[in-house]
Amino acid sequence: MVYIGVDLGGTNIAVGVVNENWEIVAEASTKTLHTRPYQEVIRDMAVCADKALQKAGLTHNDVKSIGIGIPGCADEDGNVIFCTNLGWKDIPLRTELQKYINKPVYVGNDATVAGLAESYAGVSKGCSSSVFLTLGTGVGGGIIIDGKPWNGVHGVASELGHMILVAGGEQCSCGNRGCLERYTSATAIIRMAKEAVKENPDCAIMKKVNGDADRINAKTVIDAAKENDPVGVKVFEQYTDYLAMACNNVIQFLDPDMVVLGGGVSYAGEFLVDAVRRKVPNYILNKNLPYSEIKLAALRNEAGIIGAALLGRAAE
Amino acid sequence: MVYIGVDLGGTNIAVGVVNENWEIVAEASTKTLHTRPYQEVIRDMAVCADKALQKAGLTHNDVKSIGIGIPGCADEDGNVIFCTNLGWKDIPLRTELQKYINKPVYVGNDATVAGLAESYAGVSKGCSSSVFLTLGTGVGGGIIIDGKPWNGVHGVASELGHMILVAGGEQCSCGNRGCLERYTSATAIIRMAKEAVKENPDCAIMKKVNGDADRINAKTVIDAAKENDPVGVKVFEQYTDYLAMACNNVIQFLDPDMVVLGGGVSYAGEFLVDAVRRKVPNYILNKNLPYSEIKLAALRNEAGIIGAALLGRAAE
Numbered sequence: 001m002v003y004i005g006v007d008l009g010g011t012n013i014a015v016g017v018v019n020e021n022w023e024i025v026a027e028a029s030t031k032t033l034h035t036r037p038y039q040e041v042i043r044d045m046a047v048c049a050d051k052a053l054q055k056a057g058l059t060h061n062d063v064k065s066i067g068i069g070i071p072g073c074a075d076e077d078g079n080v081i082f083c084t085n086l087g088w089k090d091i092p093l094r095t096e097l098q099k100y101i102n103k104p105v106y107v108g109n110d111a112t113v114a115g116l117a118e119s120y121a122g123v124s125k126g127c128s129s130s131v132f133l134t135l136g137t138g139v140g141g142g143i144i145i146d147g148k149p150w151n152g153v154h155g156v157a158s159e160l161g162h163m164i165l166v167a168g169g170e171q172c173s174c175g176n177r178g179c180l181e182r183y184t185s186a187t188a189i190i191r192m193a194k195e196a197v198k199e200n201p202d203c204a205i206m207k208k209v210n211g212d213a214d215r216i217n218a219k220t221v222i223d224a225a226k227e228n229d230p231v232g233v234k235v236f237e238q239y240t241d242y243l244a245m246a247c248n249n250v251i252q253f254l255d256p257d258m259v260v261l262g263g264g265v266s267y268a269g270e271f272l273v274d275a276v277r278r279k280v281p282n283y284i285l286n287k288n289l290p291y292s293e294i295k296l297a298a299l300r301n302e303a304g305i306i307g308a309a310l311l312g313r314a315a316e
Numbered sequence: 317m318v319y320i321g322v323d324l325g326g327t328n329i330a331v332g333v334v335n336e337n338w339e340i341v342a343e344a345s346t347k348t349l350h351t352r353p354y355q356e357v358i359r360d361m362a363v364c365a366d367k368a369l370q371k372a373g374l375t376h377n378d379v380k381s382i383g384i385g386i387p388g389c390a391d392e393d394g395n396v397i398f399c400t401n402l403g404w405k406d407i408p409l410r411t412e413l414q415k416y417i418n419k420p421v422y423v424g425n426d427a428t429v430a431g432l433a434e435s436y437a438g439v440s441k442g443c444s445s446s447v448f449l450t451l452g453t454g455v456g457g458g459i460i461i462d463g464k465p466w467n468g469v470h471g472v473a474s475e476l477g478h479m480i481l482v483a484g485g486e487q488c489s490c491g492n493r494g495c496l497e498r499y500t501s502a503t504a505i506i507r508m509a510k511e512a513v514k515e516n517p518d519c520a521i522m523k524k525v526n527g528d529a530d531r532i533n534a535k536t537v538i539d540a541a542k543e544n545d546p547v548g549v550k551v552f553e554q555y556t557d558y559l560a561m562a563c564n565n566v567i568q569f570l571d572p573d574m575v576v577l578g579g580g581v582s583y584a585g586e587f588l589v590d591a592v593r594r595k596v597p598n599y600i601l602n603k604n605l606p607y608s609e610i611k612l613a614a615l616r617n618e619a620g621i622i623g624a625a626l627l628g629r630a631a632e
Contacts (some may be wrong), residue, residue: 073602081605119383129469137346153445154606159568164561167482174601175557183366183483222613252475253569254459255468258493285478285490286389289397290470 002058004016004049004101005309006068007110010034010085013041014039015048016302017056018309022121024302026056034086039096046100065104065312068093069113069304073155078107081155087300110304112149112158114297115142116259116314117307131162131250132297133233134263135243138173139181143254148314161185165245180249183242186218186265192235193221204229209295223270244279251292252285263298269296318374320365320417321625323426326350326401328629329357331364332618333372334625338437340618342372345518350402355412357402381420381628382407384621387428389471394423397471422627426620427463428474430613431458432630433623438614443573446612447566448535449476451559455497456491459570465631477501481561496565499558502534502581508551509537514576520545538584556588560595567608568601578613585612 007014013032014027016024028051048132053059071085078094096103103293108116115124117131122178124130124144132142141160143150151157161181162174164229169178170182170191182188193216194287197206197269209215221239224232247259281287299306318341323330329348332340344367345359365382369375386409388399394410395416410421423431431440431448440446440460441443448458459466467473477497485494486507499502509532513522520540525531541546563575568603577589589612596610597603615622 016619036356073605083601101590125479141569145466150461153573153608154571155606156567156602156607157569158572159601163565163568164599165482165483167485167558168563169483176599176601242483249479249565252479253457253473254466255470255473257469283492285475285492286398288470289389289472292471301461 001064002062002310003064003309004050004052004103005221005305005307006045006306007179007308008032008068008070008086009304010071011260013307015045015052015303017047017052017308019057022117022306022310024305026052027305028052028055032086038088038091042093043100045097049101057097057153060101060103063103065095065100065106065183066101067106067108067311068097068111069108069110069226069308071110072146073109074107075155076133076151078105080107084218088115104312106315108149108151108308108311109140109142109158110149111140112142112302113307113311114262114299115144115260115307116149116310117299117303118262118297119144119147120310120313121306122260122303123194123295124153125258129254129256131160131254131256132257132260133184133246134262135265136263137187138186139185140263149311160246160250164250165242165249167210180246181220182248184239186263188242189218189239190216190223193231193237196231197234200231205230205232205235219266219268222265222272226271233242236275240275240279244276245283247276247280247294248283251280255294258293260269260295260297262303266296272296278296318372318378318380319379319380319625320363320368320419321522321621321623322361322382323620323624324348324361324384324402325387325445329364330387330621331361331368332621332625333374334367334622338433338622338626340621342368343621344368344371347601348402354404354407354466358409358412359411361477365417374464376417377417377558379419381422382413382417383422383424383429383624383627384413385424385426387426389425390423391471392465394421396423412606420626421629424465424467424624424627425456425474427456428458428467428579429623429627430557430615430619431460431576431623432626433615433619434578434613435460435463436629437622438576438612438619440574445499445572446574447476447570447572448576448578449500449562449566451501451577451581452579453501455501456579460572462630465627471615474496476566479565480557488624496562498553500562502557504535504581505551505555505581506533508554509547512547512551516547519547520526521548521551533600535584536580538581538588541625542587552591558594560561560592561599563592563610567596572608574609574611574614578612578619588612596597
């Protein structure tokens with residue numbers, strides 16, 4: 001039997017056929033074009049699923065279940081509660097998709113789904129509990145408890161990016177101040193760098209972007225830090241201090257087997273995670289006791305499809 | 317059958333016989349005298365258990381299990397990892413106690429145990445998940461997931477008081493800065509009040525303590541706020557802002573059925589929890605979706621014994 005995983009993004013719908021070793025055996029994708037009626041978007045999920053199945057030489061009879069990772073929240077009945085980027089609110093995703101493929105359908109948050117993928121097929125494989133942090137434009141979270149995604153009682157759990165880390169701090173797009181994602185996202189490292197380069201227009205970061213601060217991204221800063229550029233190092237230290245505090249907060253709260261760092265910033269690799277591991281003991285309460293391992297995500301883009309496919313498995 | 321609950325504190329050992337309706341039917345207590353060898357402290361737990369059983373007209377044969385709530389951390393094998401106030405580290409509590417009463421023995425953190433008591437016999441009864449916050453000298457946490465206490469993989473979870481809420485903020489006794497308990501404990505409200513009265517020596521708070529700021533406690537401040545004293549109101553607003561942020565962080569992370577406020581500060585009653593409920597929407601990400609209820613703890617001192625007794629029940 002196989003599982004279908006759907007990674008629904010603001011730009012693309014990516015669908016994969018996933019085997020029981022949690023490998024993608026065939027894929028198909030199309031544009032989301034999210035301004036059209038949701039029924040059409042969902043029909044295209046089914047079209048892509050059929051294409052991918054055909055590539056794999058399989059039919060609906062071979063499918064155990066379908067999972068969909070969405071950039072938003074869903075309830076346990078497979079309804080999308082909301083999905084801001086798509087403009088979706090109260091969408092009966094399961095019911096609509098089952099018109100085309102009559103199989104069990106599960107819907108989950110994309111960061112949760114990525115955390116689930118890591119816990120079955122990635123770095124946290126074998127861990128009973130883990131917390132996944134996606135360090136991208138914002139910060140998302142995926143909580144796995146006893147091998148199952150934890151979505152909260154109202155489906156709004158694991159919004160780790162919107163926990164307050166600096167009360168009264170930086171303005172967040174959510175309306176709050178001091179949200180964790182204002183200090184630990186790619187956006188945060190860029191903000192910190194833009195601030196730092198003002199007084200250091202000749203630093204390595206500015207050389208990398210030919211003097212155009214608007215071209216600074218997380219990689220520019222981390223590469224400069226790797227090269228020991230003082231401004232790069234300063235921003236990197238500031239950023240990783242906050243990231244270590246975020247890891248501390250996860251550990252003090254849940255004490256999982258593992259904290260997994262994923263998303264664009266995590267592509268900086270061991271250089272990043274080493275700094276975080278070195279700094280977490282500065283914050284942790286019980287410094288002399290064992291606590292969660294902190295590791296880099298092992299999967300990249302494929303986590304979306306694999307994790308979505310796993311929603312059905314985790315519900316078994 | 318009955319359960320024995322032991323509330324081990326720095327000053328007293330309180331032991332109760334708890335029936336299957338989670339009512340204390342008999343009690344006995346003695347001084348902890350924690351500087352003596354741990355074997356003697358544990359022997360006195362057994363002595364108190366026997367006294368309480370005798371009062372109830374019962375014997376060891378009627379006991380299903382024994383639970384002990386400690387102001388520290390324990391592992392799953394009933395060993396105390398550490399218990400700072402008692403100066404205990406790596407103490408084989410289960411093994412030692414079973415020398416006197418050969419029944420299953422469970423050991424848990426005191427805040428976790430209080431949360432468990434609420435979830436079986438108190439305000440969160442019937443909730444599958446809840447997070448309990450004790451607002452005392454410090455801030456402790458008790459996490460209940462699927463009716464069971466969540467202690468984390470290494471036994472160090474639910475240290476909610478030491479999550480960072482104000483990065484770089486007030487110095488905490490743990491060595492960190494900006495811990496949640498520096499802003500939401502009784503100690504915090506006293507600190508805020510002492511600061512505020514400096515410029516307002518004639519305020520109601522100072523009248524209540526006859527001009528001696530060292531006598532200010534949480535009740536003084538909250539009573540002044542209830543009376544509409546401007547300084548009392550100002551401090552109360554500041555404190556409840558932070559408490560609402562703390563509730564927000566719990567909700568964004570775990571989205572439990574209920575957040576329960578317990579401990580000394582919570583004795584301020586509905587006046588406190590109303591303010592928190594009013595302020596949580598200022599911070600919550602999904603303001604228009606349902607989220608955790610916020611309620612006052614229903615049990616007081618008896619939560620320690622009842623919750624400890626429940627450790628055995630929750631492990632069934």
